[in-house]
Amino acid sequence: MPKIVNSWNDFDPLKHAIVGRADMSVIPPEEPATSEKVPVDSEMRGMWGPRPTETVEKANAQLDNYVKVLEKHGVKVDRPTPLQWNQEIKTPDFRTESGMTQMPPRDILLTIGNEIIASANSFRCRYFEYLAYWPLMNEYFENDPEFKWTQAPRPRLTDKSYKHNYYDEKISLEERLERTANKDFVTTEVEPMWDAADVMRMGKDLFIQHGLTTNRKAMEWFKRYYPDLRVHSVNFPGDPYPIHIDATFVPLRPGLIINNPHRPLPVEQRKIFEANDWQIVEAAKPAHDNPPPLCYSSVWLSMNCLVLDHKTVIVEESEVYQAEQMDKLGMNVIPVPFRDAYAFGGGLHCATADVYREGSMEDYFP
Numbered sequence: 001m002p003k004i005v006n007s008w009n010d011f012d013p014l015k016h017a018i019v020g021r022a023d024m025s026v027i028p029p030e031e032p033a034t035s036e037k038v039p040v041d042s043e044m045r046g047m048w049g050p051r052p053t054e055t056v057e058k059a060n061a062q063l064d065n066y067v068k069v070l071e072k073h074g075v076k077v078d079r080p081t082p083l084q085w086n087q088e089i090k091t092p093d094f095r096t097e098s099g100m101t102q103m104p105p106r107d108i109l110l111t112i113g114n115e116i117i118a119s120a121n122s123f124r125c126r127y128f129e130y131l132a133y134w135p136l137m138n139e140y141f142e143n144d145p146e147f148k149w150t151q152a153p154r155p156r157l158t159d160k161s162y163k164h165n166y167y168d169e170k171i172s173l174e175e176r177l178e179r180t181a182n183k184d185f186v187t188t189e190v191e192p193m194w195d196a197a198d199v200m201r202m203g204k205d206l207f208i209q210h211g212l213t214t215n216r217k218a219m220e221w222f223k224r225y226y227p228d229l230r231v232h233s234v235n236f237p238g239d240p241y242p243i244h245i246d247a248t249f250v251p252l253r254p255g256l257i258i259n260n261p262h263r264p265l266p267v268e269q270r271k272i273f274e275a276n277d278w279q280i281v282e283a284a285k286p287a288h289d290n291p292p293p294l295c296y297s298s299v300w301l302s303m304n305c306l307v308l309d310h311k312t313v314i315v316e317e318s319e320v321y322q323a324e325q326m327d328k329l330g331m332n333v334i335p336v337p338f339r340d341a342y343a344f345g346g347g348l349h350c351a352t353a354d355v356y357r358e359g360s361m362e363d364y365f366p
């Protein structure tokens, strides 16, 4: 039987991926984790409910087009099975009014070698999001005898998992940045919590962002679960809402990373890259001053690109500065329109999860 699942990084030749769907997406009500995340001046504060049908249709049209582009470039694409998210989510420990989406598989599924781990997300509304991927996981399980189908320990997400009154409408941007610098986030350390999009895979090394969606106990969990890998906790003090590493620190090929200039990796944490002759380049500025309507993410989705191989990258069509920089860095750029999908959970990288990339576990930082 064939090997279906294999991926050790974000740049080796991509052959098989999952692309999300926007169907039945809901703007979730505030909860201890998300109220901390929605910026005070965001139009989304206090608003929740099913996303307007027209926006879902537009997002799906761009997602479907993205799938066609990937297929044209030799990538097999699978899609999740949407669930009705506009219903109460309830466990013995908490209840919340609704779920969210199955648009960004990158937040939920972490592929490491022949294993796909479903994450331990800190948002209550995302508690059952993994179910949208279970039909695919089962299919891989039935057809690839080496595939390891894994679920990380489920967090309980009781009130003890969050700091209360952490957030207060009056808090200034300076205070937020100070908290980020002090690694003081809304989540507590009572249990491991992590989003898969906080993990940057680099062969033998995992660089994991400590921020609003991933805590220190998660780092400890990764260390024990993968004793043969090296786990590095990274943080980006310039980001007042540090959530997910893929609009902040994005590898393009072995030896080259683009870094959000507003969120530079601290000097101390650069050493491992410098010692191994990796280049960290400041990413080009975004082409837009604001994210599209009803979008959680920042304009830095400009750098949330999908690398198809060491020379080829997909960049959002309107992100002309990022495309130009990629070109200068020696990458062939494939432009794909995607802004209508941003509001559903992110950009071109967020919207995918790796199933198969060529290559094996390399040690890039010996």
Ligand code: DAV
Residues within 6 Å of the ligand: 197, 243, 244, 245, 246, 247, 296, 297, 298, 299, 300, 301, 345, 346, 347, 350
């Ligand atoms: O800059 O808003 C978005 C990352 C989504 N996965 C940002 C981070």
